[in-house]
Amino acid sequence: MRKLDWYILRKFLGTFFYAIGILIVITVVIDISEKLDDFVKSHLSVKQIIFEYYIGFIPHIAALLFPLFVFIAVIFFTSRLAYRSEIIAMLSAGISFRRMLRAYWVGGVLLCVLLWAGNRWVVPHADRIRDAFEDKYVNDVDESKQISNVHLRIDSFTYVTMYVYDPIYKYASGFKLEKIRNQDLYYRLEAQNVRWDSTHKTWNTGPCVVRTFNGLQETARQLADTNLKIPLSPEDLIQRSNITETLTTPELNAYIAREKLRGSEGINALYVEKYRRDASAVAVVILTLIGMAIASRKVRGGSGLHLAIGIVIGSAYIVVLQFSYTFSIKGNLSPFVAVWLPNVLFGAVAFALLRRAPK
Template identity: 25%
Template sequence: MKMINRYILNEAKMPIFFGISLFTFIFLIEIIVSMLESIIVKGISIIDVSRMISFYLPMILSQTIPMGIFLGVMVTFGNLTKYSEIIAINSIGISLKNLLKLVSLIGIMGTMFIFFLQESIIPRSYVKLQQLSIKMVYNNPVFQLKDKVLIDEVDKYKIYIDEIDPKTKDAKNVLIFFKDNTKYPTLITGERTYWENAAMILENSKFYRFKDDGEEQLRGEFKEKKIPLTDYFKDVEIKMKDIEGMGVRTLYQEYSTREKEEKLPYLVEINRKIAVPISAIILSILGVLLSVGNKRSGKGTNYGVAIGIIFIYIVFLNLGMVFSYRGLISPFLGVWFSNIFLMILTYSLYRKKGKVI
């Protein structure tokens, strides 16, 4: 029995790894395309892009591990069935029930690993992602600026950007309103502006100061004027606002402190962070039941069936969450409906296959 278990586990390693990698890559495609745009258009370094992708990875893995286990199990047991190895295994007294116990251990391991990611790795990755984003803004503020934009988030200034040069990333025709507690703020202009060490450098700059009645009081010119933006960044505190980056324990703590009308999103997310890992156990068992006893099923068929069921699962999960957020159904039913669907399908297949195998 132990030798057979080792053999099956050894056969399942690569298909499961391939399945997780495949679904993870699919989920990463949109992020990768966005990051490539950032490299080409916005001038972000490849190193920073790679780090951002690495911080996204734990969040994606928490969703793709159940899918990858499902696909890997289907491919493994599809091959065992195709080459009649399942018949040989049954002939030595190993029943379908024994095989399901073995595979459910794989699902349990996947579930425990996802809980570990959610409680330990993902919150840290989320904070690191925010820190890296702020660092990129600090080192290269221009990456988030566009033509005809007024920025009112800097402590002492309002900044209007008329045009950004697509090649040099320099700004043209910049207006800066200095917030100096007067009725008419001091106006600073610059023909060309570039960024250096978290400061705006204005070339051919002029400034205008006004009296309380709006009459011009003073004007001057500078060949170069430096406007420091360090105040905008020095007091930034990282605070996790997106509930997707929180662990179940943190979500529950936040849920306990919220008003009744604010609790719903936290309750939905708590259920999701429990239901998705549990689905790894259900999907691992379902993968066996869909594969054994069907000799005509090849890898292509297994891939198609696996992707189809995963698609249905994702649709049910997302629809349930949308209905839950809108208050149309309870968060428990909305989030867990997809798992209930998988359990019903698994049980019906077990009743059917258990009589034959």
């Protein structure tokens, strides 16, 4: 890294953090205006609002628009360098275009690592804080609603059925536990009701019937009650649809393995979230190179023309990304392909633009 590299890197990072800072301030102001009535109604102090909500909201919104604002920042400061003929001066001094890219590579990789770490650990914790606050003070979440017709696979050979589950009393009626091996039922427990014991982490049944099967032979016995220690908790029955956003990547991997074992629907959406955290970080480097290639040429329209082209390309990237996500979640497209396909396509665009950039 020479003096020129540090000059470009300072411009790069300074422009980006200034732009993302302005975005955060504007977004927070808009969000406060929308939720002010809820804050006042709940008699929340400024300290509560900041440390129980916006400490989670700010990382969420920053990570959401991180790649796009890296792209805009690169286009903005590079087009200014080109407009002031600084890039022409660098090339005239014998500095190759490839050598000039070094600072962009360093800045892009630094921001890529920052977003990668944030997506895997920081943002999920922030989303957990934000969701807990919104559920408590903003959203009208009915946690007392009963759940009907529960069917779950809790391990490789055990299935649980509940007719009705009450989340307030942690009570279920019409309980049935079955064990199947090689497509043959060999154990069944039936109980009129079960209740969750939070102290011992078990399900307590009332009078129940246990049936065992050995081929065509059936044995039945009645028990007064029993304690079932199975890998199923009340939280598993009432999990929200956006639970994956609040899980760190190690927790998400464990959650995917469990849901896959249970045969749950929507597994593709979980894999899309998992791969997205890495792919969006790599997109930072790709968009950095595209932005540099576009804005390094001095044109009559100046920064305005470069920004217009950048907005078109950024919009195209988002459209392709959303289409691929939808085809994976709603269709049969592989989640890995769906998440990485936009990066591959725009990586090819970056390569083509860099080859045609002024040398």
